[in-house]
Amino acid sequence: MTRLGYGEEIRRWRVAKYCEFDRHANARLSSITLKTAGSKAEGLTCLLESDRDFLLTLNGVICVETGINLNTIPDDISVFWMDDTGVYPGHCILLLKRPARLLNAIINALCEIGYGELLLSSVLFIDECSRLINKHRLGALGAVLHERAGPALPETLRGLFKFDMVYSIRCQCPSILHRWAVRPRHWPQSVIVQKVVSLGAYVTPTGFKESENKHIEWRICFNSGETELLNNLNDTQAKVYILLKWILKEIIKPTNKEITSYVLKNIILWQAENTPQTEFHSRSLLHWLHDGLRGLRAAIEKKQLNYYMIPERNLMEACGLDDALKRQWIIDITEMIEMGPNVILRLEKIRKAIVASPEPMLWFSKTRIELEMLYLEEMNRVAKCENENGEQDVPDFMVYAIRKREEEIELEVAARMLMEGCSNPKLVFRMFV
CATH class of the missing domain: 3.30.460.90 (Beta Polymerase; domain 2)
Known part of the structure; x- marks a missing residue:
């Protein structure tokens, strides 16, 4: 997961960059x-x-x-x-x-x-x-x-x-x-x-x-x-939350927001509050993933999950979950729990990362993270220039340098996709980022 862009370092870096953007944006707003x-x-x-x-x-x-x-x-x-x-x-x-x-x-x-x-x-x-x-x-x-x-x-x-x-x-x-x-x-x-x-x-x-x-x-x-609170979760807790969100999106697949990622967030927050922090470490990741799945199953079965900040509010109240869907999701989640560690193999990102050859996987990870970092740097640099000059397209050496590097990466990705048989590298590039 760290190689896919969900490690502690890149997570903290993203938080800092989005906070920086907020500061630049608020300098213009009244x-x-x-x-x-x-x-x-x-x-x-x-x-x-x-x-x-x-x-x-x-x-x-x-x-x-x-x-x-x-x-x-x-x-x-x-x-x-x-x-x-x-x-x-x-x-x-x-x-x-x-x-x-x-x-x-x-x-x-x-x-x-x-x-x-x-x-x-x-x-x-x-x-x-x-x-x-x-x-x-x-x-x-x-x-x-x-x-x-x-x-x-x-x-x-x-x-x-x-x-x-x-x-x-x-x-x-x-x-x-x-x-x-x-x-x-x-x-x-x-x-x-x-x-x-x-x-x-x-x-x-x-x-x-x-x-x-x-x-x-x-x-x-x-x-x-x-x-x-989320920014004070440790690496294992954050990854459990990410895995639960992937399971919700790829396996459970609610169509009318009967269950949302906000429900999963509250499961993680209750899990963190009720457990000593020392219990959350890299070797226990799958244990807490299964614990989160059991929490989700209980919330669906009872149609009850207390809101972390105001426990009197039930997040499952009026969620639109009918009995047929409820029974199906309980069966699906039970199957995932019984799969043990193999449950993560049902997630496409994890499967691809496991079967990928080491060299292409490392290249993918390095290039994708670099591109994201460039975009966020450009976003903040442009916002800063707008504050200083009151214009959108302000000549700025760093912005030009960032955009040039972004173009180089685009060409590199497109060339590699063509070499591997992709007929539409532009589409793959969108998926890539």
Whole structure:
């Protein structure tokens, strides 16, 4: 897995590069703050392996739990109360308590509920954000927007790069974070626990699927904190998570997101919290992979998996899993567990890596990682030049040098593919990265 691009070193390097990009992007933005989220922020996926998630947080507005003194919040920040009365755990309704400088996306999503009170509709808010997304597209011209998926606004750039844009509002919910922080645990260390608490929370515009009021409900999320937690997993834990995601995508193959990688993430987080860290080492990788599969099977069988940050919320509730699919997946996962170590041979990437000759495998690994590193360096260099010069195509020696090396790699890959009988090296190159 290290040779395939999932080792500890490249994982840490990816995290640093995406953080650097966020800093450059936020230097240009005023009304929102951008943060790379999901697997890219965690360094767990290669360049084109999955969508790139962006969390776009509105500046100048915050939502707070009841009981928080508004005088502690600067007067130029608009404040919403979080009302969780009668809503599914982990969700809330936002009531406007102190307007300041409200963005149009918020003004146009406010609804009167009587007695002079206003609430913020999640559905109207995301509709407004879909109109704003063209304004804050990070300079990505020619992007194609797709139908929204939950709180996400997906788009594709040049038919190759896929993004999920999620607009959000910062959230102060100290009681929820306190309950999480004081739980007895083996992991993470107390200093990481305090950092997660300090990172706070967000609310995103999506309600509980089976709620009659889902159009006005918001979901409480801890994206920054969860990224910090994932970045503190050791190499074995990270690889177990990656293998589980491959199994989900290649073997289980949910068609309507009955199970998502987020379910697997929570299985890994519970596994880490309840187990001494010394138990996770290279020789125990397959043991913990099977433990994760057993956790997934139990979640499917019982339709129950507690959300790591808010255990009262069941991640399997309203997942759309019917009985026939449930029985089939239980059988499939049981078979995988009974296969023992051979379960990894069902994964195409692992099979190809095992049967490949050593020299081509090393060449593939070295070249693919170099190309990814070049792209991320170019991404940050271009963003830095835009900040300094206010232009997109700024003459820059390093950008030219990087692009020249990228072209050399493209030609090298195409030539090698042609020599090995590939009729369309361009297509293979896309798969390669």
